[in-house]
Amino acid sequence: xxxxxxxxxxxxxxxxxxxxxxxxxxxxxxxxxxxxxxxxxxxxxxxxxxxxxxxxxxxxxxxxxxxxxxxxxxxxxxxxxxxxxxxxxxxxxxxxxxxxxxxxxxxxxxxxxxxxxxxxxxxxxxxxxxxxxxxxxxxxxxxxxxxx
Amino acid sequence: xxxxxxxxxxxxxxxxxxxxxxxxxxxxxxxxxxxxxxxxxxxxxxxxxxxxxxxxxxxxxxxxxxxxxxxxxxxxxxxxxxxxxxxxxxxxxxxxxxxxxxxxxxxxxxxxxxxxxxxxxxxxxxxxxxxxxxxxxxxxxxxxxxxxxxxxxxxxx
Numbered sequence: 001x002x003x004x005x006x007x008x009x010x011x012x013x014x015x016x017x018x019x020x021x022x023x024x025x026x027x028x029x030x031x032x033x034x035x036x037x038x039x040x041x042x043x044x045x046x047x048x049x050x051x052x053x054x055x056x057x058x059x060x061x062x063x064x065x066x067x068x069x070x071x072x073x074x075x076x077x078x079x080x081x082x083x084x085x086x087x088x089x090x091x092x093x094x095x096x097x098x099x100x101x102x103x104x105x106x107x108x109x110x111x112x113x114x115x116x117x118x119x120x121x122x123x124x125x126x127x128x129x130x131x132x133x134x135x136x137x138x139x140x141x142x143x144x145x146x147x148x
Numbered sequence: 149x150x151x152x153x154x155x156x157x158x159x160x161x162x163x164x165x166x167x168x169x170x171x172x173x174x175x176x177x178x179x180x181x182x183x184x185x186x187x188x189x190x191x192x193x194x195x196x197x198x199x200x201x202x203x204x205x206x207x208x209x210x211x212x213x214x215x216x217x218x219x220x221x222x223x224x225x226x227x228x229x230x231x232x233x234x235x236x237x238x239x240x241x242x243x244x245x246x247x248x249x250x251x252x253x254x255x256x257x258x259x260x261x262x263x264x265x266x267x268x269x270x271x272x273x274x275x276x277x278x279x280x281x282x283x284x285x286x287x288x289x290x291x292x293x294x295x296x297x298x299x300x301x302x303x304x305x
Binding site: 127 | 249278279281284285288289291294
């Protein structure tokens with residue numbers, strides 16, 4: 001399952017904002033970090049704002065901050081704001097369903113997609129923060145071990 | 149969701165301990181509340197096999213606050229299934245609906261994992277329906293990731 005660029009940007013943004021609750025981050029900071037255009041990111045942030053996941057602060061130093069519930073908001077909730085993967089079956093366009101082989105390959109892809117969707121539905125933003133922290137610690141520990 | 153629900157119930161003096169026969173009525177009720185099925189025989193059979201701290205390999209624990217059972221967890225150590233080194237398996241977990249978001253599940257999982265560690269294993273696994281997002285999310289929040297196994301099935305004609 002491949003996510004669209006805007007969807008990936010939305011996930012990056014939500015996770016960046018949620019990692020810094022109460023703190024304002026500018027669109028430019030996030031755009032630079034993830035190599036996106038500020039124009040594209042602005043569109044993504046508007047959509048996240050409409051969904052109540054981020055709120056913008058006007059004026060000098062204005063930016064965005066997280067306004068969702070990190071313990072309840074799942075990756076799927078964010079993804080579905082930008083694309084409808086819940087009905088994607090894997091049989092749609094990658095393989096020709098008019099052939100036996102295409103239908104069988106489609107069935108395999110559908111299996112892969114179902115697992116991906118269940119994964120997105122089960123991981124909250126809060127869980128992602130914990131995962132990011134664990135990975136950060138593992139890298140630090142590996143670097144420390146290398147120095148010793 | 150109300151603010152109180154979002155913050156979770158306030159449960160005083162939660163204690164996790166081995167299940168006792170007198171707890172089974174409440175355990176059956178909690179399970180029936182979630183599944184819609186009252187499986188009395190099944191729970192007595194499970195109690196017989198896993199209850200009372202009979203072996204270090206099998207754990208059937210409850211979370212208790214006052215006289216109220218808030219939830220239960222069941223696990224066991226399985227050895228060398230399909231080449232897997234001995235590891236802990238959690239195959240039952242439920243929390244009273246009114247007591248969710250208060251850390252009851254986390255406390256029970258912690259206790260069962262402590263039991264697994266004491267028995268000498270360093271890995272815990274579980275298996276859930278793909279559409280059980282609530283419980284999947286819980287286990288994910290406790291740091292569990294996809295295991296290197298794929299469950300398979302087929303209809304038997």
